[in-house]
Amino acid sequence: MDQYSKEPYDHLSLPSSDPFQSPTRWWSKETVAIVTGANKGIGFALVKRLAEIGLTLILTARDLERGSKAVESLKRQGLFVHFFRLDVSDPASIQAFVSWFSQNFPALDILINNAGISYNEIGENSVKQAERVMKTNFFGAKLLTQSLLPFFRRSSSSSRLLNITSRLGSLDKMRNPSIKAILASKDLSEEQIEGVVNSFLNDVKNGVWESRGWPEMWTDYAVSKLALSAYSRVLAKRYAGLGLSVNCYCPGFTQTAMTHGKGTHTADDAAETGARLALLPPHQLPSGKFFVWANNNTATFLDSKL
Ligand SMILES: NC(=O)c1ccc[n+]([C@@H]2O[C@H](COP(=O)([O-])OP(=O)(O)OC[C@H]3O[C@@H](n4cnc5c(N)ncnc54)[C@H](OP(=O)(O)O)[C@@H]3O)[C@@H](O)[C@H]2O)c1
Secondary structure, eight states: TTTTGGGGOEEEEOSOOOOOTTTTTTOOOOEEESHHHHSSHHHHHHHHHHHHHOOOOEEEESSSHHHHHHHHHHHHHOOOEEEEETTTTOOHHHHHHHHHHHHHOOOEEEEEEEEOOOOTTTTTTOOTTTHHHHHIIIIHHHHHHHHHHBBBOOTTOOOEEEEEOOOGGGGGGGOHHHHHHHOOOTTOHHHHHHHHHHHHHHHTTTTTGTTTTOOOSSHHHHHHHHHHHHHHHHHHHHHHHHHEEEEEHHHSSESSSGGGTTTSEHHHHHHHHHHHHHHHOOGGSSSSEEEOOOOOOOOEEEOOOO
């Protein structure tokens, strides 16, 4: 993953002014944000930062004990957040969460699909857990999003969906020309994206995935993030002008459990930029973009790579 910075991407700089001090601050304590996979790593850091800034936060985690410990540690820092157990790979858990959410909150403003897994060490490329990786990183995030779509507030400040993806899953990593053409199509549909994912899982099952031009590095993870980015693009198009912005964010090579502590920056650094993206003033808020972490807590965005 540390090859990120060497790649020649076209990019545009985001405004560098501090959105938290901005006179265009649009959020308040009534602004409700959900973060998945938030007991540690970037998810935890995002909850902490957004709670510090003054939003109402719902920290979710798949394990009750790990989630409760995370909430306790925030409490010791004077930050109070809501907590519900949520395993995004389990449809019953998603249903229970959405039911609890709808009974306790009037509306949703921000959803950050952060929960993610990879079973590979850096430099490894096993696909033994491909199904599980798809279930968590793509199908889980998609089902949760679909289930929560009716609850977005869609006010004039715009609701926000931020999917934590990865440059490992950007379209230029796909070497199979026909699959690349499907994913690049302007008229891409959800069914086509699921078709691509299922075709990858079939290739894994049949032992032919290495010769079929799938991304070369962390292949199962890359396909799952590619699918999540593609789904984000479909949603961004569907909700254009309808009060919901949909973007992706690659936090870069970050020091978390996923990278065994390796990386160029901390989870807090990655979360600082993620929080800025989630809170961009409505008039600066794009949709359908793939943002990439960059130094100095600014972000760049890749216009055409989503
Ligand atoms: N670190 C990087 O360099 C990097 C780069 C690009 C993108 N990302 C993305 O950033 C996001 C956060 O990763 P991280 O680096 O912070 O890794 P991390 O420290 O390993 O955190 C991953 C989080 O996801 C949770 N999770 C895993 N499976 C889940 C499930 N089925 N349901 C709910 N939560 C689940 C984990 O919970 P448990 O503690 O219970 O396992 C943990 O809280 C991921 O989407 C990752 O793909 C990371």
